[in-house]
Amino acid sequence: MESSINPFTPSFGKVPPILAGRKILIGEFEQAFSLNPNDPNLCSLFSGPRGVGKTVLMSHLARKAEASGWISANVTARPGMLEDILERTMDAANELIERPSFKRLTSVSISSLFSASWEYRNSDSGNWRTRMSRILDVLAEYSIGLLITIDEIDPNLEELIDFSATFQHFVREDRKVALFMAGLPVNVSALLSDKSVSFLRRAAQHQLGRIEDADITDAFRETIEEAGKSIGDDALSLAAEATGGFAYMMQLVGFRTWIEAEDSSVIEVTHVERGAELARRDFVNGIIKKTLQDLSDGDIAFLEAMLPDKGHPSLMNDIAERMGKTPNYARVYRTRLVEQGLISAPRRGFVEFEMPLLREYLMEN
Template structure:
């Protein structure tokens, strides 16, 4: 087939946001441990919940979706939500919870869960819930009761409940505290409720601040780059299924160019397939794909983030990028711009809230996207 293009319609790679890759590699241990936890809950035994943390592009959302599918196969009803801030997240959680309860049919525990849902809904404007005058008094704290009552109603029907929340560092602190309180109480009561939260590395600190018992409630799975062997598997296995081979130097090049970040791996493999002319796919094919792959990363992964940042915050981004790969002390960033740390703290906090940077530890800051510092130095004027 040398000299002929590979069919782009048959391209097996999936460089999308949260799009499941054709071969999910390097996450088997997390999946197996989660399946064990779910089965322990169904058997009436206690277990820990899971925090999935990592930079953007390491596959947190994909793994969260995979664990949700595993849970459904184990007899759990799943509430899956991306935390978007404000009341919208709670509104969606309540709607999903209500649908699950209504699907279970009438019963004392289902009725109690619906009353808890209604009580919280009364505190959230614009939910669209139809509420009767004789309903309970508004009570935002009842969000913890919702979690417990969902678990009790599900257990009555020999089912379980999973709360799967992505971008969980974006939850309002009070709502996160209430959800964790409900998960904790459900565990104390022996109810089949399992919680998996995914987010940036600072999620561990966010959760610990919301609940003093968080370190005992959760197991932390810090997702990092794939190993070179795992990159090879992610690239080779989907092609093998189609009778297409990859040269060793080609997969090694993708491992180097992607730094092992799953999203980058998919981008490079996808564009290499479309540019390939050799059989097996060669290092020369990877080189041919370089301009398209880099452009795709710049325009879709990086530029979309910087486009949402106002000029006042772009200046901070440029200062941070000028220091090279992080993390860096907040004081170093301020000093690079001739400013005091206190002058830039509000901007730093806004960037953390927007998910562009995070604080790996107190007083430090780092980009939440791998290689973002390189992109900023290439595309934005120096500070």
């Protein structure tokens, strides 16, 4: 059989051909873009562990916004971010007015609108807020909204704090603006604790986590079939199980399995078994090791104190005892780890591992 292109996308920030899950959330945002300029979701913070799908979700939502009369400026939080937002906004505006569908809508020729871009680009013509306001004025004449997405937020970046303070004015001035920010939970909560960005505390907060089994299964099947192969039910459920409901792991399992099934039009259980094994290794190297590097000794001691329960939920009191600490001490770490999406609380007084393969890795090392 002719080999077809591997449809899985195990690389960071890469939007997969079929997005698993997140349907309700995406639906809410589509409504917000098309119906309600005051929808609280238009100022949203996305947080979750590495590889959970934050960047991809923001890119996907930006595309949805673009389909509803918005333009988007997508940047990463790093020095130069403010200028980058200006440039990306100009680019997006210029691209929009060049679209045939937009040209048809407007009777006047507006191609000249952004051609005097030096006015916006040159800092002699006003500070950042002034120059942005000028662009927003023009966009407003055509009811075009501006969505700004800021990825990998860094609470120590001064520009991010300045930006947030200024953005608040755009909102107060009733401009058609939206803001999405995404980052690791520790960074999001550190940013929120900064006094000068208190308005961000009222933003809608979305903690991204596991994707439902059924959604993973559907996405697997669709991705595979659209790319020209098929998969039996047993192989499919084995593949879904191997992902642990984790977005990046789904792409790894799919990618590796596809290679195993290169010469066959049907993906079999044996392909998935080998693919999943390789995917586990990739996941440990790409995610688990990096995640553990970010943790404190106390965090790790807490996770290790969960190991004797062998994957069953651990009682908080047992964990405290195994750590040789008071329950109050253990609770501090519990909160931090839950916030980071590494463990979850299935019921009161208990915790269990949330991130796939974290437990297995700690057992072996």
